[in-house]
Amino acid sequence: MSGFNDPSHVIILKEIAELLNEETELEPMLTQALKKFLEGTDFQAGWIFFIGEDGRHSLIAHEHLPAALLKKDCHFMKAGGCWCVNCYKKGTLRKASNIIECKRIEGVIGKTHEETEGLTHHATVPLQSGPERFGLLNVATPGRTEFSEHELALLESVAFQIGSAIKRIQLTKKEQEIALMQERNRLARDLHDSVNQLLFSMTLTARGGAEMTDSAEVKETFYGLQSLAQEALTEMRALIWQLKPRGMEGGITQAIKGYGDILGLNVKTEVKGVLRLPSKVEETIFRIAQEALNNCKKHSDTDKVIFIIRSYKDRVTFTIRDFGRGFYAEHVRSLPSVGMISMRERARLLGGDFRVESQPGEGTAINVTLPY
Template structure:
């Protein structure tokens, strides 16, 4: 590549990176632009997360064999470049001789690889922290020379900086959203909540000085509906406010019980629960506690978090009025959403109840296996 062409390439990529504010769109666009300007045929970008998982963040003009089954073979399993990237053994742009994803495609006759055998792998970094890979390839191209690797490296540096810029601006945006939600929560607390509280106690107070049955019945109705509205408002305010977001599962569940005036006994036999599970357990738990608050006619709850064989478990138990499971339709949003949330993480949620014998919500989720260590000898 001539010097002028190089400069044009770098400038045009920099301009594109500078404009875009959406990570996915930015990566997809920049990849296509790189291919256009370098006359390479195909490329893809992997991004790594904190848990050392990778995801295919962008791809362009993949050969048929890699496009197969919705790019299943690009999104699953490890390979040399991923392994080297994740173990810190890919310091600079490199020719990745014999791409294993291609090799496996050929061996298992998965489809046309369109003459692609090797790709260049270029670390995407910010400072010394590597968080992704830019891979590019062309049919029959068996070597990327030093100049080509050098240019790809400069482009990958720019991509790294652009990713960070977008990440920071997304963070700032979500901070603004959080601030707005907190403001709304405060306003609701100071206005609607106080009014409901005053309606509730005025109804109670007026009832005590009235002897007319029709009036006292209506005052009871006012009292109970404002009490329900107040409970729902408390929940809404709590969900809107972000103060609890950084707290762990135990504090969140226990504090939520306090908000609902439920007395709780909390047992946790597991010190460290993975983040994805904390979120799911928290959301299912909140729903179960809402049901206890609304329906159980009991204010005692036992929460148990544990581990049995290869499963994490969450049990939320009340000793309230229970319900007849044959009479409750499945159309209620709460029970359905608990089951769906458990399913999303490959687990299940079982609700058992009997009239006057309380209710148990039991969630069981398989522990995610660590990614299998990459082994050079495995094909």
């Protein structure tokens, strides 16, 4: 490959910059940028790791990996550690570097005795924007055991572009989340100040009307109106809670117990493992739990509920179980309600699993597994 000042390199950097500026979704952006980079250089394969604060890495994008590395859903790329990931976690990997030996590639050859199409070594560079680090960009070429300074310089320039684009998308997503939260808060305030107060006034008026009449028939009508208004008031408070949940700062279990209190449910919680969950996973758990508790309030004919959550290395599982009347779960699977569809969809969006267990007279259990 010729020097870094080669006009072709300038064209590559320009095309990648344009692509990065146009994309708004993270994974498609990384995949397209990696593909564009490989098309314009002598590098033939590449992959991108995201590495979290806990040190765990995830394969977020890859292009032209040998078949041996693609097997079992890229098992050898996702499992275990390697030199570049370990150096990244230690903070000693600060610029583009040649990798003399790749543990992952060696592992494929050693365990499966399959060739990696001449791929034995790769170069690596951290993805970062200022002091923030996101992961690694790795590239390789079959038959190459070392890459020149010019190639590493080009790799660093592309990594800088990608790191800046990742930061931009994260800031955009954060702004969108803040805007959504502000809108939810505004709507919650409006509902509290208007509809909620009207319903509260209606319950007082109905109670007063019942006390002012001597007619048993009219009194019964007022009491019925009061009961309906009180039920609507409870529903409205639950809706306001959904829009602006309180107690999340105290943890997911505290928030779910608080929501159960609003509905008049006695929710017992059981936690196994350390709950350090991404905000997206935590919100999904809370929203699924809300819908499950709503269903319990409406259909189970019991106020006793247990919420069990277990945290593992790469996933979290939770169960919401009531001890009420139950139903035939097969009927729900064939004709699912809107609530069940909503819970299942929330789990699916995070790549999770959603199951319902129930029998008449034996209560109902919602079981969910979410990866993270």
